[in-house]
Amino acid sequence: MSQHPPPTNTNTNTNTNTNTKTNTNKSTGNTTSTDTADRLSTFGTLKRLYPFVKPAFPRIVLGMVAALLASVVALLIPFVLQQLVDGPLSSGDSRQVWPAFWIVLGLGVVEAVMIMGRRWLVLTPSTHVETSMRNGLYKKLQDLPVAFHDRWQSGQLLSRSVSDLSLIRRWLAFGIVLLIVNFLTIVVGFVVLFFYSWLLGLIFVVASIPIWVVGLRFENRYSVIARRSQDQVGDLATSVEESVHGIRVLKAFGRGKHSLRDFAKRAEELRGTEIEKSKAIAQLWLWLLLVPDVAFALCLLAGIWLASEGQLTVGELFAFFATATVLRFPVESIGFLLSMTFDTRTAVDRFFEVLDSVNTVTDPVEPKTITNPRGHLEFRATHFRYQDSPAQFADLVDGVDLELQPGETMALVGLTGSGKTTLLALVPRLYDVTGGEVLLDGVDVRDLTREELRRHIGMAFEDATLFSTTVRDNVLLGRPDLSGDEADRVMREALDIAQAGFVHDLPEGVDTTVGEEGLSLSGGQRQRLALARAIAARPSVLVLDDPLSALDVDTEARVEAGLRRVLSETTSLIVAHRPSTVNLADRVALLENGRVTAVGRHSDLIATNDHYRYVISSLDDDDRTTREDVLA
Template identity: 35%
Template sequence: MMFYVSPALATLVLCIVPPFAVLAVVYGRYLRKLSRMTQDSLAEATQLAEERIGNIRTVRAFGKEFTEVEKYISKINYVFQLAKKEALVRAGFFGATGLCGNLIVLTVLYKGGLLMGSDQMTVGELSSFLLYAFWVGVSIGGMSSFYSELMKGFGAGARLWELLDRQPEFPLNEGFTLRPDQLKGALEFQDVTFSYPTRKDASIFQGLSLSVPAGSVMAVVGPSGSGKSTLVSLLLRLYDPDSGVITIDGRDVRELNPYWLRNNIGTVSQEPVLFSCSIAENIAYGALDPSQVTAEEIYRAAEFANANTFIQNFPKGFDTVVGEKGILLSGGQKQRIAIARALLKNPKILLLDEATSALDAENEYVVQDALDRLMDGRTVLIIAHRFSTIQNADAVAVLDQGRVVECGKHKQLLENPQGLFRKLMEKQAILQNSQTLAQ
């Protein structure tokens, strides 16, 4: 309509648009970058707060309260500076768009007045043109606001879109499954080579081979860093080996459904993680469908795990809330609840990763008794250091430098004076004797 009323005046007004468009593009890119930086900085500050509050006992034990407060203040101040910078940029951009709209109106008045003076335009035409120009200015203001929010959304949503577009390396619920009666639990590592994705230059396994017959108990020992816990991660298929094959009952784990596989493997780790809910809910978590677990099943699992005594001593019994990560319970209590959780799951394959290493002698005896019940009739892989944990194992495998260097009955391995297993056990015996004398 502006061109219809006065092409010459409309052309002059539109000369203001190109510089504004260039400014909008520069502003949009900068705002997107600034918004992303703000989101990342806010995430870092939140992560710091969550981590420090979750480990507040450690922070207080080392007297680092004020240090951590200063760290958090510095991160929050950085977020504030970014937000302040964003506010200034937005204010400048909206100021520029407002100025652009006003310039359009002023240009129309000035040029239109000249055209009226030369009888090239009437008052009615100038009034209608001015009205159209006013609506163009309002629209530019609305578009600039929309564009600003759009760029801010692009910057904030970039991380989410990256996560949404990522394809899982392992399928979540695809692959071959077996009926429970078909699963025997025979495990075998065949010439496995592996290094963690973030540390490709540091090889964990180099041609490792290990066979665990179905229904047997295999203990795995070795120096720290030899890759004992990595065996558990590979069996749970949290990672795939770089080369070689891991099989269960002769079938490659890469062919099996990961969801089904993990439902048939029970784990008890050195520091079991409990959720901030009741003891009963933590035990029922091991079941395929926790909502279908009865109180009697929970009670029976706790009884087998030697956990009933201390649970019943709590005022609320099985309804006692354990706190974040089970912080309100002792190490031995958490271990026994974790064992009860694994018992309720009733897995065919059991992985014990240093399950008693952090316990005192009394708690170790109670937990070991519960573990012995848990291991009955299952294929068990024990990651352990203590002699008391592995002496009843059917076989012991010794890891060193990425390979199995010794494998056999623990008595046979102890008879080898040059063997690594005997050296490890002798060092442990010396350490235990020195601790006993100190006491």
């Protein structure tokens, strides 16, 4: 058996392996980048996209070439116009006008074709990149442990997978292409301006210097605002999601206005940030519009003087200003292209915060296998505490020693907060132990791949979650290996044991879509389908977290009768919040402050253990109240 770190060292290591890229407070939604992201330049951050962009890179480069050719063609038109002004127009030979006309028309057609080619080349590949990144993000989210999802708001993850990736796609298809091409166009255009007149070109370049200074200052300010804005979008998405999921509670308690005020507050914060972004962009645009106009005015004065002195022909002066006009859009576009680039840089940071998150529940390098599953489950000196728990806090699971023989049913009882649900979560590695071991058929669960381990473990939770698909797909979720008649047989048997025959009365029977999270069904119906899902998986170990809490008395009795047939062949660990659930068990384990303080038959513990009698009496009181409510 492989050796694992002792409890103290493991606790330390686990506590340091929190989300190393982002510290997200799930309750407040405050998200801050770590120093690693802050140290990367905009180029360094965007360069991290290359593994995803690599398949589309050749077409994106070709799109840039097509766009650059379009710009070069546009810069050739002023040269033709110069020849036209200095030639036919100055000599009065109208016959020379038509060749210039056809040349300009041809160049315009070539420019249009190049622009169309640029769009055709880059639009489709950019959507493939977005799809690849979204699939990679979803795969990572599925792979990350439950502890990660405990810390992160779902709205933050949703905004990263939708709005951030959409922004990256638009930047790849439009922003990066035009940013590079327009920059090269400006460089080539300035060379052309110097070709016509070095003095006018120098004036134009010097007058443009403030734009670059303002652009550098803009990056530092805008990046911070853009990050805050995108985080606030995630917080706002979380508010919407929580209010939609909790709409029944809000309506029942008349707290709709309170929820609206909270939403309006977050929306107002986002509005303020967006206004701050707009002001920053407006200041940049002021310089982008003002500087070229000033440069045009200065060049016009100097150009007229040069032409009057005979140092510059009228055609050259005309071509100079035509070229400067062509350059006007590339210069002015720098503003929104820079803001788009900095927005994208923030989106990339947010995307990689998730991808860089450390998964503390991983498969072993050299996994073991269980060739003959029997369902022998053992907790050996098992410890667990959450990653962000202060060192002075006690472990939630504090040195549990417990053994379940194959085919045995064990009930876990204890007061609220004693560690029952946490102990169950360690079996399928929803969380990893921070000390000791959990053994399945003599193999540490950390030495099995998660896929194999979870083939042997079936779980049903008190808070039953269903998916927006059919009853059939929900029940057979853990049996992808089945199809046809065999799948139908297993499903019918599981539904029968869970007393879920109500599904046949649904509009389309087992092919009825249950709706988002199964909220179209009652709590008891959802629990029975979740129990049927666990039974259909045919695991060697069945882990049940009070799966009958929402059932009425008669239905519970029928489900228990069906479970007895299943549990006689399966090792079962059941959290019991009702005395009737305790009666299903062969033995009972009493948890107290994260420790197993007694194990034995129900009758023996009742006779010998004061704390057990106290716990059972509290369960009796709760059960009696529930039964009276049902009968009433």
